[in-house]
Amino acid sequence: MTDLETRIADVLADRAAKTSAPGGLAERATRRGKRIRRRRLVVGVAAIVALLVLVPFTGRSTGTTLPAAPGGADAAIGSDRGLLHFDVDLGRLPSTLTDRITVTEWVSGDGYERFVGQDEERRPIVTIWLTGSAARADDFNSMANGGSTRNLRWQRGGVEGLTVLGSADRDLLPKVADAVRLGATQRCVMPIHLSALPAGGRWTECQTAIRRSPGAASLWMYSGLTLRRADDRTVFIWADSDQGTTTGPSPFAADREVAGRPAMWRSGSGAFANGLWITDFAGIDLYVSNYESGPADWFTPDEAGWYATHLTASPDLNDPATWPRRAVG
Known part of the structure; x- marks a missing residue:
């Protein structure tokens, strides 16, 4: 796996639970995600699952990293x-969790939303899934369920929630649910904007990640757009602030020009295998590819x-308030 594929796959491992994915994508992505997680997790006992009914709260926390949408x-x-x-509200989380969170990732998908608090190596510290469907x-x-994580199911105001922590933090699960502000x-914003979709295309997921204390790095870390074609094949647009890899086992080597910028076409079989790579898209590392596993020759340059x-x-890249109000359209 190349550096580019690793960066994408590491971030996407937990997205495998999308039950609306077409043509067995959910199952294939689950297998891919499990392979990635096996390299990083010590297999433990099954997760503890509880069901709580929480008091509704509709206030807004302070210090949010994304622009408010009245x-x-x-x-x-x-x-x-x-x-x-x-x-x-990170201020309501126990400090033993908050102190380890350096990146906050936000996802808005088809019938679900998600938050992930990550450490500096992009490992999840806190994951929160929300949906209106008990089945989802x-x-x-x-x-x-399983591995080195522990789960807590909860309900509030018609919303189904699931909190996931590492097993060492299991006693903190109820406190995490208390920090959720329905x-x-x-706005799920990012510093890129796709002005149009092909005929019959749909925008199915927005994903964006922000550094809490960027220091010398940019506030923005990465974003992804998942798009469904009219034939139900899935296209993925990945953007991050890593500015590409020009050396290593799979270095960038421009073989064409696209949108006035040097670009490289990568081809193969599997998830993200066929894609157009632009390492300097106005200061952003950009990759446009197929999403599903299996043959990828349907996705062309x-x-x-x-x-x-x-x-x-x-x-x-440091002010989400200046980014497009919507990433697509």
């Missing part, structure tokens, strides 16, 4: 890819180039 508090979880219908929550729980609507030419980048 209104929309009553909309359903996962009803709009451009919005998150909750926030997490069961699926998330099954995916997270109705604190935020021309199609990848079409997406790249419909993308623009924000000049400021």
Whole structure:
């Protein structure tokens, strides 16, 4: 696996629970995610699962990393890819968790939303899944059940929640649920904008990650757009602040020009195998590829180039308030 594929796969491992994925994608992604996690987790006993009914809270926490979106508090979880219908008040988390969180990742998908607090090596410290469907929550729980994690199922105001922590932090699970702020609507923003979709295409997931204390690095860390074609094949647009790899086992070597920038076409079989790589897309590392495992020859350089030419980048990677209000459209 190349450095580029590793960066993408590491971040996407926990997304395997999407039950709406077409053509067995959920099962294939689950197997891929498990292979990645086996290299990093010590297999333990099954997760502890509890069910809590919590008191509704619709206030907004302070210090959120994404711009607020006034209104929309009553909309359903996962009803709009451009919005998150909750926030997490890190100040209400135990310091033993908060002190280890250096990156916050936010995901808005088709019928679900998610928060992941990660450490500096992108390992998850806290994961929170939200959905309006008990069946979907069961699926998330099954995916997270086992290994070195512990889970807590909870309900609040018609929302099904699942909190996942490492086994050493199991006693802190109820405190994490208390930090969730439903109705604190935020925009799922990123410093790139896709101006159009192909005919029949749909935007199915928004993913974006922010550093809490960036220091010399940019505030923004990475983002992903998942797009469903009219034929149900899935296209993935990945962007991060790593500025590409020009040396190593699979170095960047431009073989074409796309949108006025040097680009490289990578081909193969498997998830993310066929893709267009641009290491300096206005200061952003960009990769447009297939998503599913299996044969990838359906995704061509021309199609990848079409997406790249419909993308623009924000000049400021440190101020989410200046990024496009919606990443697509």
